[in-house]
Amino acid sequence: MNIGPESFKGRVVLVTGTASGIGLATAAALVDAGAKVHAADFRAPLVEERLGAQRLATGLLSIHQLDVTDPDAVVATVDRIGEQGPLDTVVCCAGTNIPDRHMDELTDAGWRLLVETNLTGVFSCLRAAMPQLRQTRGHVVVVSSVSALWPDGSGPAYQASKAGVNALVRAVALEEHGRG
Secondary structure, three states: OOOOHHHHOOOEEEEEOOOOHHHHHHHHHHHHOOOEEEEEEOOHHHHHHHHHHHHHHOOOEEEEEOOOOOHHHHHHHHHHHHOOOOOOEEEEOOOOOOOOOOOOOOOHHHHHHHHHHHHHHHHHHHHHHHHHHHHHOOEEEEOOOHHHOOOOOOOHHHHHHHHHHHHHHHHHHHHHHHOO
């Protein structure tokens, strides 16, 4: 199997969390490798600014306003992308943490934000994209964190949400492996 940059030419890829960090770098690298990239983030203007007019001009980049905590918006975005042709790959990079992350500072709202963004957002993206990915025998890449594996200063809600992502991905991989 060819896994070099040229293997992405013509592939249709959805990348979430593209306004910064790993999502931004991933979207840029995939466009540069010739993939048709659908960059999704709730901060779409920032995505456009950071990925640049040069990449937009290639016709390989589409930017989508998307909050992964809104499951209906996730389904609508994935369906809209699929109208042009099914997804080959989904890269889930959307994630967040909060300043008041320690147990004695953590509020119900903070807990919900982290779980809804970091875990439920991945679930919504996978659920929406799986029919297209089954068609193309596509791939999913989900960004988690070493914080899912051992305690650190990232806070209990962040760590729990990322550990949940790891468990979710393992369970979905087992089910999909059974489908071939």
